[in-house]
Every structure is written in structure tokens, then in C-alpha cells.
Amino acid sequence: MTSFPDWIAVDWGTSHVRVWLMTRDGQVLDRRDSDKGMGKLTRDQFAPTLAELLSDVPDASSCPVIICGMAGAQQGWVEAPYVATPCAPPGAEIATRVPETDWDVRILPGVKQMHPADVMRGEETQIAGLLLEDQNFEGTLCLPGTHNKWVRIKAGQVTEFRTFMTGEIFALISTQSVLRHSVNTTDHDQKAFEAALESAMADPSSIAANLFSLRAEGLLHGLPTDTARARLSALLIGAELAATRPFWQAEEVLILGEGDVARAYEAALAKAGGTARCVDAETLTLAGLKSAYAKLGKAAS
Amino acid sequence: MTSFPDWIAVDWGTSHVRVWLMTRDGQVLDRRDSDKGMGKLTRDQFAPTLAELLSDVPDASSCPVIICGMAGAQQGWVEAPYVATPCAPPGAEIATRVPETDWDVRILPGVKQMHPADVMRGEETQIAGLLLEDQNFEGTLCLPGTHNKWVRIKAGQVTEFRTFMTGEIFALISTQSVLRHSVNTTDHDQKAFEAALESAMADPSSIAANLFSLRAEGLLHGLPTDTARARLSALLIGAELAATRPFWQAEEVLILGEGDVARAYEAALAKAGGTARCVDAETLTLAGLKSAYAKLGKAAS
Numbered sequence: 001m002t003s004f005p006d007w008i009a010v011d012w013g014t015s016h017v018r019v020w021l022m023t024r025d026g027q028v029l030d031r032r033d034s035d036k037g038m039g040k041l042t043r044d045q046f047a048p049t050l051a052e053l054l055s056d057v058p059d060a061s062s063c064p065v066i067i068c069g070m071a072g073a074q075q076g077w078v079e080a081p082y083v084a085t086p087c088a089p090p091g092a093e094i095a096t097r098v099p100e101t102d103w104d105v106r107i108l109p110g111v112k113q114m115h116p117a118d119v120m121r122g123e124e125t126q127i128a129g130l131l132l133e134d135q136n137f138e139g140t141l142c143l144p145g146t147h148n149k150w151v152r153i154k155a156g157q158v159t160e161f162r163t164f165m166t167g168e169i170f171a172l173i174s175t176q177s178v179l180r181h182s183v184n185t186t187d188h189d190q191k192a193f194e195a196a197l198e199s200a201m202a203d204p205s206s207i208a209a210n211l212f213s214l215r216a217e218g219l220l221h222g223l224p225t226d227t228a229r230a231r232l233s234a235l236l237i238g239a240e241l242a243a244t245r246p247f248w249q250a251e252e253v254l255i256l257g258e259g260d261v262a263r264a265y266e267a268a269l270a271k272a273g274g275t276a277r278c279v280d281a282e283t284l285t286l287a288g289l290k291s292a293y294a295k296l297g298k299a300a301s
Numbered sequence: 302m303t304s305f306p307d308w309i310a311v312d313w314g315t316s317h318v319r320v321w322l323m324t325r326d327g328q329v330l331d332r333r334d335s336d337k338g339m340g341k342l343t344r345d346q347f348a349p350t351l352a353e354l355l356s357d358v359p360d361a362s363s364c365p366v367i368i369c370g371m372a373g374a375q376q377g378w379v380e381a382p383y384v385a386t387p388c389a390p391p392g393a394e395i396a397t398r399v400p401e402t403d404w405d406v407r408i409l410p411g412v413k414q415m416h417p418a419d420v421m422r423g424e425e426t427q428i429a430g431l432l433l434e435d436q437n438f439e440g441t442l443c444l445p446g447t448h449n450k451w452v453r454i455k456a457g458q459v460t461e462f463r464t465f466m467t468g469e470i471f472a473l474i475s476t477q478s479v480l481r482h483s484v485n486t487t488d489h490d491q492k493a494f495e496a497a498l499e500s501a502m503a504d505p506s507s508i509a510a511n512l513f514s515l516r517a518e519g520l521l522h523g524l525p526t527d528t529a530r531a532r533l534s535a536l537l538i539g540a541e542l543a544a545t546r547p548f549w550q551a552e553e554v555l556i557l558g559e560g561d562v563a564r565a566y567e568a569a570l571a572k573a574g575g576t577a578r579c580v581d582a583e584t585l586t587l588a589g590l591k592s593a594y595a596k597l598g599k600a601a602s
Contacts, residue, residue: 074520082521116510117517147479147513163517164509165478172473177466178448204506205543208465209417212448216418216464219375220383242506 005029005057007064009289010050011282012071013122014039014146018282019053026290038070038077046077047101065105066092066292068285069122072107082112082119086157089128092292108292111158118163122285123149126256129287130279131156137254140247143281144257144265146171148240150247162247164240167261174232179211182218187226193264194271196231200238201272210235237268248274256281306330306358308365310590311351312583313372314423315340315447319583320354327591339371339378347378348402366406367393367593369586370423373408383413383420387458390429393593409593412459419464423586424450427557430588431580432457438555441548443577445558445566447472449541451548463548465541468562475533480512483519488527494565495572497532501539502573511536538569549575557582 005021015037021029036049054060072080080096095106110121123143130137131153141151146168151161174183200207214231217223247253253269253276255262262278269276306322316338322330337350355361373381381397396407411422424444431438432454442452447469452462475484501508515532518524548554554570554577556563563579570577 112517112521114521117514117521119517119520148509162510163513165513166509168478169470169474169509169512172477173470176473176477177469201506203544204508205502205540207505207508208449208467208470208537208541209463209544211470212464212466213418216413216420219420220413220415220418236509239506240509243504243510 003029004059005063007066007293008054008060009286009293010065010067010069010071011122011125011285011289012046012067012069012076013037014070017049017053017071018285019050020286020289021054021057022290022293028286038073038075041077043077046071047098047103050103050105061103063104064293064296065103066095066108066289066296067105068108068125068289068292072096072110073121076107078107080107080109082110085111085113085161086154086159087111088157089124089131089288091128092296095292095296106296111161113161116162118161120149120151120161120163123151123256124158125288125292126281126284127151127153127158127288128291129284129289130254130256132287132291133284139251140253142244142248142253142255142257142265142269142276144255144261148265150244152247162244164243166236166240170233170236173211174229178215179228179232182214182223183225183229183232185225185229187229188260189224189227189230190267192227193230193234193267196234197238197241197268197271200235201242204239204242207235207239233264234268237264241268241272241274248272248276252276254279256284258282304330305360306364308367308594309355309361310587310594311366311368311370311372312423312426312586312590313347313368313370313377314338315371318350318354318372319586320351321587321590322355322358323591323594329587339374339376342378344378347372348399348404351404351406362404364405365594365597366404367396367409367590367597368406369409369426369590369593373397373411374422377408379408381408381410383411386412386414386462387455387460388412389458390425390432390589392429393597396593396597407597412462414462417463419462421450421452421462421464424452424557425459426589426593427582427585428452428454428459428589429592430585430590431555431557433588433592434585440552441554443545443549443554443556443558443566443570444582445556445562449566451545453548463545465544467537467541471534471537474512475530479516480529480533483515483524484526484530484533486526486530488530489561490525490528490531491568493528494531494535494568497535498539498542498569498572501536502543505540505543508536508540534565535569538565542569542573542575549573549577553577555580557585559583 006024009020098105143149307325310321391410399406444450
């Protein structure tokens with residue numbers, strides 16, 4: 001490193017943690033990540049994990065640290081209570097200070113919706129980043145991940161959202177179920193994906209039968225693994241698109257995501273008759289953390 | 302044991318194996334089971350496993366052994382090729398003889414359906430048992446299990462069937478997903494089951510969101526685990542009932558099953574406006590194996 005960071009930005013999710021060493025004016029000096037996500041840590045392992053990730057940074061403990069994500073969950077480091085919709089993405093001014101450390105560590109709150117009951121932690125910071133870059137944004141967001149979120153933004157506020165367990169169900173079925181051998185490939189059959197999407201949207205109740213068909217077609221008709229994997233994905237995403245039609249049928253969807261899963265939602269929405277474009281989620285998370293840091297500076301001054 | 306068996310009946314499933322010591326005239330002398338299902342065995346472990354289960358039976362190797370279930374799968378002991386629908390439940394006359402043993406071991410075939418692709422192994426023997434007891438039975442069967450089957454029987458034949466992965470998806474979600482703590486109970490909230498069933502049937506596409514709601518309602522509203530577990534079950538069974546309406550809406554369903562899962566399908570069908578009654582599956586499996594043995598005797602004589 002050529003210079004010392006002024007503050008530390010952290011995205012602490014269930015399975016991973018990402019750390020950025022930042023300057024006061026928003027430059028990234030360095031980036032680290034680790035698989036020591038919240039799901040693998042007990043309460044007293046967060047502080048040592050952070051110290052380890054910053055062990056080569058002189059005077060790291062004098063830098064403010066701003067964290068978003070699952071570190072603020074009940075089972076995380078310190079609970080950062082949810083803010084209820086409708087609300088602007090909550091910032092550092094209502095972050096929870098971690099008490100049992102000399103460091104200045106603050107965890108950003110998540111957002112809750114009382115009816116239908118729903119929660120997010122981490123996504124609100126991506127949304128904060130988006131609204132920093134485009135203050136007048138209004139419309140629908142799709143945030144693919146283990147727990148995919150569909151979010152409506154109006155007048156700078158999260159007005160409504162809905163979480164789908166689609167990503168987690170895909171992971172369980174593709175690695176743990178009778179289908180794990182049938183879909184064991186990283187190749188992708190886009191034509192099969194699009195064909196299956198249509199029938200999944202038309203008949204979502206048959207999903208558990210259409211899934212077993214992937215196994216049976218493998219046995220009886222030699223269905224290739226890339227076709228089976230694409231159809232598994234389409235069956236799950238198709239049901240989700242059928243349920244979220246009110247979110248996407250009348251307006252462009254902004255997909256806040258990365259990699260294959262973001263592209264799959266983009267292709268699915270296009271095939272279903274919607275429109276979508278992708279924005280890189282990591283960039284937005286960091287922008288949201290920067291925005292929280294800026295507010296922290298103002299609040300302190 | 303007071304007398305020697307004349308033959309051995311075996312139901313060799315994916316996770317369990319059940320063995321009955323039988324007399325020529327169909328009396329059960331003894332019953333054993335073990336968790337050495339097909340899923341845990343390599344090809345060369347089937348013979349020693351069977352020998353171990355029968356180690357106290359004098360002259361066991363001179364008894365004919367008739368096996369139904371997954372022991373006849375590609376990954377089983379010896380593949381017993383499927384018979385295609387429409388067909389009567391296949392009997393011992395087309396069973397596959399296990400070659401690499403001195404014993405007289407025969408494995409019954411499964412049944413396949415080419416379009417939509419589907420397969421069964423073991424259920425066809427339950428159906429044979431049913432048709433032995435009620436030769437004129439026509440109508441719809443529901444066979445709950447890891448892979449639930451809906452089967453249409455006409456003129457003594459399996460004319461059509463459809464398999465739902467509902468049971469396996471329930472097991473994965475309740476033990477491996479983010480919901481595992483939310484549904485961690487053996488208690489059952491029947492009222493919650495019935496209420497959730499209705500909304501699941503009306504809106505099956507929202508299943509992945511309604512599942513996540515169980516977690517969020519736990520966090521925000523203290524949803525009890527028995528209510529969450531009942532709703533998880535209702536969401537999955539509700540989608541299946543919406544898809545299988547043509548099977549059950551115009552006629553009584555015979556549920557071939559055991560325990561909680563059979564009762565859950567019976568209650569769900571009643572709530573959905575269908576009618577159903579349960580028949581014990583193990584009794585039928587054994588009846589089917591007896592019927593195969595009877596045919597074997599005739600074929601040999």
C-alpha cells in the first residue's frame with residue numbers, strides 16, 4: 001500500500017465478507033475478501049476476523065468501519081434493528097455502534113416490511129448507492145441472489161418489496177437432490193432455457209412434476225445435462241416471473257446483480273415480454289457505503 | 302422361528318430395505334428391516350447385505366427371493382428394465398434374474414411412461430397388490446413419498462402417471478435451507494395448514510416468496526414453528542393439488558401411504574373439495590410381492 005486508509009467499507013454477507021480500504025474522498029486503496037461470512041461465525045469471531053483481514057494496515061483500529069449486510073442480523077455481530085417501509089435506505093446516522101471493541105465500527109440497519117412480512121439486509125445499501133448516482137430514479141429493481149428481491153422505489157423511498165427463495169432452492173436442488181447428477185455441468189443451453197420459461201410461467205403449479213421429468217428424461221431419452229440445468233433454472237425463474245408480473249410488466253426493470261444469475265434474469269425478462277438492464281451490484285454496494293460515510297462525516301461535524 | 306420360510310419377499314428402496322420371511326401360502330413368519338437402502342450400497346454390496354439380513358435362516362439360499370424397488374435401478378444391484386405404459390403392473394414372469402449368485406433372486410421391473418417422461422420403481426408392486434385385492438378397481442391413486450406419484454388405473458392397467466418431487470423438496474427446505482430453524486418442530490397446526498393450502502392452490506407461482514415469508518414472519522411477528530411447518534407443507538402440497546386437479550376433482554382418490562404424510566394428503570384433498578381414503582402401503586407391497594410369487598410358481602409348474 002502506498003497510503004493509509006481513512007476509513008474501511010465492509011459488506012458482510014451470509015457466506016462472504018468483502019472489505020475495501022478507502023480514502024476520505026472515495027478512492028479504493030485495496031480490496032480483500034474472505035469466505036468468513038456471518039453464517040460461519042459466532043458473535044465473538046467477528047472482531048478477530050475483521051482484525052485479521054486488516055492485519056497489515058497500520059493504525060487500522062483508528063479508522064471508522066462501516067458495515068452493511070448480515071453482520072447486523074440477530075445471529076450476527078450486533079443486531080442493527082430494521083427500519084420499516086416506506087423508508088429511504090437507512091444511512092450511517094442510524095447505524096448501530098458495536099460496543100465491545102476499541103474500534104469505531106458501525107453496522108447499517110436492514111429494512112423490514114410488516115405486511116406481507118419481509119426483510120432485507122445489504123440490499124438497502126445497494127439501493128442507497130443507486131439513489132446516490134441517480135437521485136430521481138423511480139421504478140422496479142430486481143436484486144438476484146440466494147434470496148432474490150423485487151423492490152419498488154418511489155420518491156427516494158423503498159415503498160414495497162418481495163423476497164423469493166429461488167436462488168437457494170436452485171442451489172439445494174442442483175447439489176443435494178435426485179437431480180444433482182442430471183444437472184451436473186457448467187454449460188448452459190439458452191434455447192432450452194427460453195422454451196422451458198414459457199411453460200413454467202403458464203403452469204407454475206406443476207413445477208415439482210416438471211423437475212422430476214428432468215430425471216426421467218435423462219433416464220428414458222438421454223436428456224443432456226446442460227439442457228436439464230437450463231430447464232431447472234427456467235422452471236424456478238419462470239414461476240417467479242409469473243408471480244412478479246405486477247412489478248415488471250409495465251416498466252423497465254433495473255437488475256442489480258452480477259454474473260450468470262443477473263444475465264439469466266435479464267434474458268428471462270426479455271423472453272417474457274419485459275425489458276431489463278443490468279447494473280453492477282458491487283459498485284452500488286460500495287457507493288452506498290460511501291454515501292453512509294459521507295453522512296457520518298456530516299453528522300460528526 | 303418355528304418353521305422355515307418357503308420364499309423371501311423384499312422391498313429394496315433408496316433409503317431402506319424391508320425383508321419378509323414367507324410361507325408358500327402367504328403367511329409372514331418374520332419381518333426385518335435395515336437402513337441399507339440402494340442409495341448407500343455399491344453393486345457388490347447387495348448380496349452380502351441380503352445374506353446378513355438372513356444369516357439366522359437355515360438354508361436361506363435355497364429359497365426364491367423376490368425383490369421390488371430401487372435394487373432394480375441402473376445404479377442398483379442388477380438393472381431390471383422398465384415396462385412401458387399402458388401396462389398391468391409387471392410380475393415375476395418378466396423379473397430379472399440376478400446372475401452372480403447361487404441364490405434364486407429375481408428383481409421386478411419398474412414402469413416407465415415415455416411422454417411426459419416418468420418412471421416408478423416399487424410403486425407398481427403396491428398397485429399389483431391393490432389389484433389383487435380389488436381386481437375391478439378403476440380410478441386415481443396417490444402414492445405419497447419422497448417422490449409422490451399420481452396414477453390412473455383402467456382395466457387393470459397403469460394408463461398414466463405423474464411424479465412430483467414434493468416430498469424431497471419438503472425435506473431439503475425443512476432441514477437445509479434458511480427455514481430450517483423456523484420449522485424445527487414435530488408439532489402440527491392443522492388450522493394453519495388448511496388456511497395456507499387454499500392460498501397456495503390459488504397462487505402457486507408465489508411459492509418461493511411465500512416460503513421466505515415464513516422466515517420473515519418469524520423475525521417480525523414471532524410466527525410459531527408449528528404454524529410455519531404446517532404452512533411449508535401446505536404451500537408444497539397446495540401447488541401439487543392445483544396441478545393434479547384432473548386426477549382428483551371428479552373421483553375419489555385412493556391414497557396408498559403411511560403415517561403423517563398420507564394423512565396430510567387426505568386432509569388436503571378434503572379441504573380442496575376432493576374425497577380420499579387411505580390404504581396401508583406396506584400391506585399392499587407385500588400383497589404385490591405375494592402375487593409375483595404366485596405367478597412365479599405357475600410359470601415354473
